[in-house]
Amino acid sequence: MGRRILLGVTGGIAAYKSADLVRRLKQQGHEVRVVMTEGAKAFVQPLTFQAVSGHPVRQSLLDPEAEAGMGHIELAKWAELVLVAPASADIMARLAHGLADDLLTTLCLATEAPIALAPAMNQAMWANARTQKNLQALESDPQFRIWGPAEGDQACGDVGPGRMLEPDQLVQQVAAMDDQPLKGIRLVLTAGPTRESLDPVRYITNHSSGRMGFAIAESAARQGADVTLVAGPVSLPTPNGVQRVDVETAEDMQKAVDEALTNGTDWFVATAAVADYRPVTRSESKIKKNKDSAPVIELQQNPDILASVAARKQNRPFTVGFAAETNNVSDYAKDKLKRKNLDMIVANDVSAPDIGFNSDRNAVEVFWEGGSQKYDARSKTELATDLLTLIHKRSRA
Known part of the structure; x- marks a missing residue:
């Protein structure tokens, strides 16, 4: 049985994969609606997500076209799962500290649904102590799930952890939420x-x-x-x-x-x-090179x-x-x-x-x-x- 999934798309080059993620989620029977941050629109246009999801893309905190202008409350109640993919270092920091300064962060505070984050950022940003501290705060909150990141080549040319999981891997993560065959093991x-x-x-x-x-x-x-x-x-x-x-x-x-x-x-x-x-023994000081014998x-x-x-x-x-x-x-x-x-x-x-x-x-x-x-x-x-x-x-x- 499909879920009602609210997909949050934040600013990052991995946003181009999110359109394919919507398509794959719909193939599995899920209903998907999309919320984009201002940064996300620099990488992918809202019309792309409207075409693949079949629903208008939400962008504004106080949407005059939403019922009573309270779009974030409507979305928060509608969602059975909030999936943020890509989840930038910025959105992780704001969620970890409970900020609500745009539509996506506000509905994350208003929803009672599970919130899954698929991190995507440069490997140095991921390794930064402040990002890791924010990660620990989110992991300690039972409402949040952290899916990824993967490790490999990055758009900036670096190599390391920070790649967003591929769309098919994220679809598997969603499926596994309903299927826990190892519970009790x-x-x-x-x-x-x-x-x-x-x-x-x-x-x-x-x-x-x-x-x-x-x-x-x-x-x-x-x-x-x-x-x-x-x-x-x-x-x-x-x-x-x-x-x-x-x-x-x-x-x-x-x-x-x-x-x-x-x-x-x-x-x-x-x-x-x-x-x-x-x-058998460990030298307490560095073993020096001896040119006459090894x-x-x-x-x-x-x-x-x-x-x-x-x-x-x-x-x-x-x-x-x-x-x-x-x-x-x-x-x-x-x-x-x-x-x-x-x-x-x-x-x-x-x-x-x-x-x-x-x-x-x-x-x-x-x-x-x-x-x-x-x-x-x-x-x-x-x-x-x-x-x-x-x-x-x-x-x-």
Whole structure:
């Protein structure tokens, strides 16, 4: 059943995508009406949105053509969802502080409907401490949902987080509001690399970006799961509705996982690329270069977090591992599945171009005792939803 969706369009180059968003929402059976800020009209004309939505675009706070001139109250009562896409840094700041100086901010104060924001801005603006403070204020308000941002190339030439989610991803977010198949599931998830210090300057690590794990955490929370994300050192925003615990070393991650599991967990999904070894000793000062000889670094094994969770005798969660391989991917993954007593393992070839580490796309094959499932290359956001659907099915089986 379709929703009555009020789409707020603010000033930003991503506004051109919002017309396609209207079209896609209508295809899903939603009724869409559009409110534009003055800044948005610098990028897209109101006539465009009127054509795709089938309704006049609202722009004025006190519209003389609206009933009793109170257009913001009418719209606030009509909307079942307010979606602001793109949501600029400016609109986030004004909403975080409760301002009501134009039609869009006023109706956001007047509505009782959920308000979803799809941030879109330059990566430096997104990373700015004031934007992050405003983000935290909005995330703490149960009326607001933060959808995105994505990471990648930006119109200004920068690369980083701040891109608005694509229209099809936003449509999926709207659909997920009515579909929460994971409600009641407690999920503990690890993501990213770990760092093992050699000295105060250098450390051992790997190329994991954490994107796959963060995508799974975001999708799981959107589907109603109670998610604890134990994250190694990555530069990714915390998904909305996710409890995040930041760690650095494998031992830190082991401790955080053990603490997260103490209250009972249904699923444990280990996407983190945990360092297998750490130095036996850590130099308290920077190791100096010696032109006559190279330093010898003695290593010791790190705890096997995944195997320790799978070996639990009591309150053992459904345990899913990840295997990032460069050759004989299927063989190594199936061996790891059996050797570590896992319920499932997700294998991917990180030597393949354009997928895996530091990419927004991935292709995997999932194995369990007596079966397998292959997923061709797709966005990590889409793959995360696919994997959770499979995990849900297998855990119930």
